[in-house]
Amino acid sequence: MAGENEFFRPIREIEQRRVVSCSADDALVDIVGRMREMSISCVVVxxxxHPTAILTDRDLRNKVIAAGRDPAGLRVRDVMSAPVITIGEDDVLYEALYRMSRHGIHxxxxxxxxxxLAGIVTVTDLLRLQAHSPHQLVLDIEKAESIDALRELHQRIQQLIVHLAGTxxxxxxxxxxxxxxxxxVLIRLIDLLRRDRYPDLTTDFAFVVMGSEGRGEQTLSTDQDNAILYADSVQGEALARLEAFSNELIDALISIGVPPCPGGIMARNPAWRRSLTAWKRELTQWLSTPTPDNVMTGSMFMDLRPLYGRRELADTLREHALHYMxxxxxxxxxxxxxMVNFAPPLGWFGRIKVEKSGERRGEVDLKKAGIFxxxxxxxxxxxxxxxxxxxxxxxMEALVEAGVLKAEQVADLRAAFDFLVRMRLRGQVEALRGGRTPGNYIALDQLNAMQQGELRLALEGVASFQAFIQQHFKxxxxxN
Incomplete structure (x- = not known):
């Protein structure tokens, strides 16, 4: 367990603070000379x-030597890689690993x-940590060569989270x-399908995830919420291939162990696979006609995050919605x-209300109680x-910066949110250990007196936030 916890240390504890930097206008031969003298493989521009780019030995090999260019007349800007991928000192080591893997950098x-500029962290720094860790899991995902292998890795993710619970x-x-x-897992699955089954697939599309997955807030009970946006130019046979790919992708996700969305919010459904223009029309319809169904669907959609493909398609669509609103x-x-209609289950004298009958008797739905x-x-x-x-x-942090919320207000709300999510994950872990399907419920009698007190405070915080929202939006x- 100690090895797994290593990857949740802040970057500042492992970063190399002695970093050589330069200007984009510096002569390339001068900077290469410094690199040789100091035996370093990169310089931050x-x-x-503020860092804007990076110059690495790979840049020199690929852009100068292999290209047969004369370095004497070059400036750093002619060879450097920009924009540079950065990470904050307060981010955790696992986030560094994820970004390196996602961008194919070291x-x-x-x-x-x-x-x-504060420092630099390399994949070698991370490899010094214990091998039995989330890092090894990511490496195994990257090397997976089949859907069966990804299915096993998905199960290992579940097992890892169970082990991490309570640490x-x-x-x-x-x-x-x-x-x-x-x-x-999803990115590797797309890569495998494209390599083995769809080498001719158009690149003019974006696969996006939404809801909790779009926000990066998944727990163990999350099902699929995804869609595809494609450029208006994708038509005919290219569109037919994209449709076939979408069907195989979602079927493969289900076979891996990712549950289908009960409402059909998946890219294999034609309603969730549209051209950019068609998506704009659909989104405008939701926004201009805020029926209860449109509000729920539109709200979920606004969490969209491009996971694969052309990010600018998703950015354009979101900007269209924000401009309308x-x-x-x-x-x-x-x-x-x-949101205000989901009142926290608090009765007289702060008594927490639970389900009175059925298989959920004595339990609280934490999503409906406050997370939503x-x-x-x-x-x-x-x-x-x-x-x-x-x-x-x-x-929350951005809203404090914008002056919409006060820092102390967000501190209380963050504490309430984290407690509710932590209790939901605890309930899901206990369900998995008991051979049950994880959900959003937790039994009140499984919480000790202190935890029940924390739950009560969290729900009171939700009620206070709802009062603020009611006043803010008048x-x-x-x-009605």
Missing amino acids: VDGA RLVVVDRKGA GIAIRDTVKLIANLNDQ SHEQGFLVRMAQN AITDGIKALAMEARRLDGSTHDR LQLLR
């Missing part, structure tokens, strides 16, 4: 204190909270780990109203403020 430039790792890091590992807030108001209200309330504020990137945590003026 900075503009003032080092990351580390920046401080102001974005200034003291922050819930924010745990859910990010789950999302990152699931991302890796900047002129017409009806959808946001109805979304806020829906927090994620959707924060999302509504973030949509209004155009600060929609990242997780619920990221959005829901008291809304006619």
Whole structure:
């Protein structure tokens, strides 16, 4: 377990702080000479204190030597790789591993909270840590050669999370780990399908994930919420191949062990596989006609995150929605109203209400009790403020920076959110250990007196946040 916890240490504990930097306008031969003298394989290119690019020995081999160029007349900007991939000092080591793997690189430039150069971390630094870790799992995913291998790896992800539960790792890091590992499996699956079955597949599309997966907040009970956006130019045989690929991809995901979406929100469904223009029309329909179904669907869709393919397609679609809502807030108001309708299960004197009958008797649905209200309330504020990137945590921090929420308000809300998510994950782990399907419930009698007190405080925090949302969006003026 100690080896697994190593990967949740902050980057600052392992980064190399002695980093050589240069300007983009420096003569290439001068910088190469410094690299040779210091026996280093890279130099960070900075503009003032902020890193903008990186120059590596690979750049020199591929862009100068292999290309037969004369280095005497070159500047660093002629050869460097930009933009540089960075990571914050407070991010955890596993996040560094994920970014290296995602971008196919062997080092990351580390920046401080102001974005200034702080250090560098390499894959060698990570490999010094114990091999039995999430790092090894990622390496195994990258080397997987079949759907059967990915199925086994998906099971190992579940087993890893079960082992990590209760180790003291922050819930924010745990859910990010789950999302990152699931991302890796899905990306590898797409790569295998394209290599073995669809080498002719168009590149003018984006596979996007939504909901909790889009926010990077998955737990053990998450089913599929995904879609495909493709360029308007994709037609005829290219479109037919994309349709066939979508069907095989979702079928393969299900076979691996990722449950299908009960509502059919999957890329194999034609309603969730459209051209950019068609998606714009559909999204405008949801936003202009905020029926309860459209509000739920539109809210989930706004978490979209491009996982594979052309990111700009997803960015264009999101910008289209945000532009519409900047002129017409009806959808946001109805979304806020829906969030307020999920009242926390608190009775007289703060008594926590539980299910009275059925197989869930004595249990609390933590998603309905507060997780949904927090994620959707924060999302509504973030949509209004155009600060929609990242997780619920990221959005909270962005809303403080934008002056929408106060720091102390977010501190309380974050504590409530983390406690509810941690209890949900605990319930899911216990369900898996008991051979049951994980869900959103936890039995109240499984919590000790202190935990029940924390749950009560969390639910009271949700109620307070709902009151804020009601006032912020002036829901008291809304006619049903």
